[in-house]
Amino acid sequence: MEEIRGNSHAADLRRVVKANEDIKKVIRISSGVNLVALNAMLIAKRSGERSRGFAVVSSELRVFSHKLDGAMSGLGTLIFELVSDAAAMQKQRQEHGHLLAIVAQGKRMRELVAPALARVDERISGTVQEIGRDWQKLSLQLNRVLQLCETGGSLARSAKIEAVYGGDMSNILKQVASRIEETVNEIFSTLKLLRTQLAE
Amino acid sequence: MKKLKFIYENGPHKWAVVARDPEKPGYLIDTNEYLVLNGSEALLADPGGMEIFSAVFSAISAEIDPYTIRYLFASHQDPDIISSLALWLNFNPDLKCYLSWLWGSFIPHFGGTAETFIAIPDEGMSISLGGLMLEAVPAHYLHSSGNFNLYDRKAKILFSGDVGAALLPPEENGLFVENFDRHIRHARDFHRRWMGSNAAKLNWCERVSRLDIDMLCPQHGAIYRGEDVKRFIDWFAALEVGSGIRE
Ligand SMILES: [Fe+2]
Ligand SMILES: [Fe+2]
Numbered sequence: 515m516e517e518i519r520g521n522s523h524a525a526d527l528r529r530v531v532k533a534n535e536d537i538k539k540v541i542r543i544s545s546g547v548n549l550v551a552l553n554a555m556l557i558a559k560r561s562g563e564r565s566r567g568f569a570v571v572s573s574e575l576r577v578f579s580h581k582l583d584g585a586m587s588g589l590g591t592l593i594f595e596l597v598s599d600a601a602a603m604q605k606q607r608q609e610h611g612h613l614l615a616i617v618a619q620g621k622r623m624r625e626l627v628a629p630a631l632a633r634v635d636e637r638i639s640g641t642v643q644e645i646g647r648d649w650q651k652l653s654l655q656l657n658r659v660l661q662l663c664e665t666g667g668s669l670a671r672s673a674k675i676e677a678v679y680g681g682d683m684s685n686i687l688k689q690v691a692s693r694i695e696e697t698v699n700e701i702f703s704t705l706k707l708l709r710t711q712l713a714e
Numbered sequence: 715m716k717k718l719k720f721i722y723e724n725g726p727h728k729w730a731v732v733a734r735d736p737e738k739p740g741y742l743i744d745t746n747e748y749l750v751l752n753g754s755e756a757l758l759a760d761p762g763g764m765e766i767f768s769a770v771f772s773a774i775s776a777e778i779d780p781y782t783i784r785y786l787f788a789s790h791q792d793p794d795i796i797s798s799l800a801l802w803l804n805f806n807p808d809l810k811c812y813l814s815w816l817w818g819s820f821i822p823h824f825g826g827t828a829e830t831f832i833a834i835p836d837e838g839m840s841i842s843l844g845g846l847m848l849e850a851v852p853a854h855y856l857h858s859s860g861n862f863n864l865y866d867r868k869a870k871i872l873f874s875g876d877v878g879a880a881l882l883p884p885e886e887n888g889l890f891v892e893n894f895d896r897h898i899r900h901a902r903d904f905h906r907r908w909m910g911s912n913a914a915k916l917n918w919c920e921r922v923s924r925l926d927i928d929m930l931c932p933q934h935g936a937i938y939r940g941e942d943v944k945r946f947i948d949w950f951a952a953l954e955v956g957s958g959i960r961e
Contacts, residue, residue, distance in 0.1 A: 527805055535779050590776075598772035604801045605764055 526645075530593075530600040533652075536708045537593045540659075540701050541586045547666075547697050551579040554673065554690045561683035567676035568687050571669060575694060578666050585659045592655055596648040603641045610634050649712065656709050663702040670695035716766070716773040718749070719889060721929065721937065722869045726753040727846060729871055731931065732773045736887050738766070743881075745794050745933055748873050749774065749783070750866060755844035757785040758802075759864050759873050760795045760933050764824075767798040771805070785810050785843070787850075789875035789933065790858030791817040793824075800825025812841060812850065816860025834862055851921070853877055855914035863922075870928035877918070878946055879904050880935030891936045894945050901935065905950065907958025919951040 554572035677687035734744035815833035
């Protein structure tokens with residue numbers, strides 16, 4: 515509890531803001547996946563018979579990118595709640611600080627503000643619990659997204675293999691598959707780092 | 715829930731508003747907070763009251779890294795304008811706050827130290843935001859006796875603080891004024907009661923009518939665009955202010 519009341523709490527909002535920036539970055543990157551996946555499908559269509567396998571993989575990629583969209587918007591909602599709760603905590607901590615300044619003036623003052631302090635403490639521990647739940651939900655969702663990214667990664671790898679059989683479209687198909695792989699990897703590494711930071 | 719919306723975008727130069735919130739409890743006056751961005755620097759005009767800090771902070775953070783905010787601008791000393799100051803400073807102690815010299819020793823009751831404030835002289839001043847020049851335009855006695863608007867010549871936007879404010883019913887929740895005549899009914903009593911000086915009002919109207927303005931952005935209510943800007947200035951010029959307790 516002392517941890518949370520003390521200076522570390524302002525740092526807490528900073529930590530939340532940092533996580534928020536990472537997640538926004540990942541959401542931005544992932545919005546590109548949709549386009550790439552759509553592009554892959556169009557190219558596969560154009561190359562027709564020669565890249566049947568790629569067409570199959572690219573439609574799977576479309577499904578994946580939709581799922582990723584959904585997972586990302588979930589992530590966005592959860593981090594928004596966390597930012598909002600952590601910001602609300604700033605105000606409670608400030609009230610707490612004012613009361614502590616009175617407490618510091620001696621025993622009589624301490625007794626005088628004890629009920630007020632207890633009320634603020636209660637509110638703070640409510641918010642702390644809320645923030646704890648927010649982090650928990652967020653890390654569950656992070657795990658989901660990470661799993662999804664693994665699926666996306668192996669899809670991209672199969673797409674690369676299928677691209678080899680794409681005849682004269684081979685090169686374009688390979689490029690598209692690589693783009694998807696890169697994007698998924700970038701999301702994966704950013705979120706993995708974030709998950710490690712959350713665990714600390 | 716408060717949400718950030720962009721109202722002007724020109725490369726790295728943007729204006730956004732955290733517009734009024736239909737879900738906010740009725741006992742708090744609803745406010746608009748404005749963010750001016752220029753690349754990696756931002757200024758938050760009238761950051762709002764402490765009760766809505768969390769809503770404003772999270773709405774901004776959803777779109778923009780809140781660390782890009784380097785400056786706060788307080789049009790005047792009211793609680794709905796700047797009582798969130800200590801909370802902003804707690805998040806980023808390096809923030810600087812522009813405000814009228816008149817309130818230099820009053821606003822620190824909301825928070826901040828001698829290093830926090832940049833005093834605006836009565837005649838106004840230029841404010842540089844990463845090289846973009848903004849102007850603090852005097853609007854004294856409208857309503858506060860030390861009061862400034864913020865003008866962006868390039869974006870042709872005037873943040874007008876309480877001037878132009880309207881207390882709109884919840885169903886009229888549009889970001890912009892759509893029907894001036896209907897809108898202005900909700901601005902009339904506010905201006906008659908909160909604004910006290912007809913001389914200050916005429917002086918403001920005269921100066922502001924010479925500015926090139928596409929959007930006039932008040933702290934309460936909807937934003938005036940295009941022809942409605944001139945309509946508002948004319949309406950205000952003709953209104954007898956300081957008359958809100960008669961009748
Ligand atoms: Fe005011
Ligand atoms: Fe106001």
